[in-house]
């Protein structure tokens with residue numbers, strides 16, 4: 021029987037949710053004190069060599085121009101309509117081809133990882149972009165701890181379904197839950213993170229509180245928000261946008277200035293916040309992360325995305 025904080029607990033010792041309530045209240049209490057204390061109290065993070073030196077967008081830009089259809093399709097809808105969303109408590113179900121399937125409490129997960137600041141370029145398929153200082157940890161850390169079984173080839177993700185808190189889900193805009201997926205090598209890549217905050221603060225609701233995926237070399241829709249389920253599979257997962265329109269939203273959807281969207285060019289992008297007269301930015305292959313990720317696609321026809 022384990023109680024309270026035991027720094028020596030191993031991931032494999034993770035027990036059902038109820039037993040972690042003490043730990044939860046302690047950590048949440050600390051969080052509340054932090055918020056009440058001062059604006060200067062940030063989530064402790066370590067810097068990352070993967071961060072870009074580009075100037076981040078402002079917090080206001082990052083939190084007022086969003087895609088999160090669970091809260092509506094307008095860019096300001098997620099900011100306006102996410103007030104009632106309750107991201108705590110939260111747990112993530114991990115299942116499929118893993119050694120230790122289960123429902124993992126987020127507070128518990130966060131107590132066992134080193135959070136990094138990752139300043140990444142972020143490129144939406146709609147041809148706008150931002151630079152975001154995420155707080156997060158590598159997805160590979162989590163997957164390694166739950167133990168990926170031989171035979172697993174893909175990772176599938178699902179967003180929470182809560183129509184009472186997510187007004188967009190009261191309409192059949194998408195086939196809820198929002199679903200995404202990665203090939204296992206993409207999921208294990210060190211650039212792929214689970215983000216739990218930005219600008220040193222817990223993740224804003226409109227950006228995918230309390231935990232979302234960030235895959236910086238792919239179009240933004242791959243970076244699924246408010247994740248409640250991660251499944252290891254041997255077949256390519258069914259994903260929301262790919263199912264909606266296979267031709268326009270490929271499973272891989274790597275940022276690629278040479279492959280236009282059927283309805284618009286992908287050669288350049290509008291950096292959000294640049295103002296009306298700002299020059300468009302040239303879109304880079306793999307969103308500028310080619311040196312790190314191009315090898316994943318050796319021999320794969322990048323123009324054929326599914």
Ligand SMILES: Nc1nc2c(c(=O)[nH]1)N[C@H]1C(S)=C(S)[C@@H](COP(=O)(O)O)O[C@H]1N2
Nearest residue numbers: 086087088089144179198240241243244245
């Ligand atoms: N669950 C969910 N995740 C989602 C979306 C969504 O509508 N629902 N939109 C995607 C799209 S199209 C983009 S561009 C990014 C936007 O992330 P941001 O609002 O933090 O910039 O979230 C992605 N993740």
Ligand SMILES: [Mo]
Nearest residue numbers: 144145240241
């Ligand atoms: Mo997007």
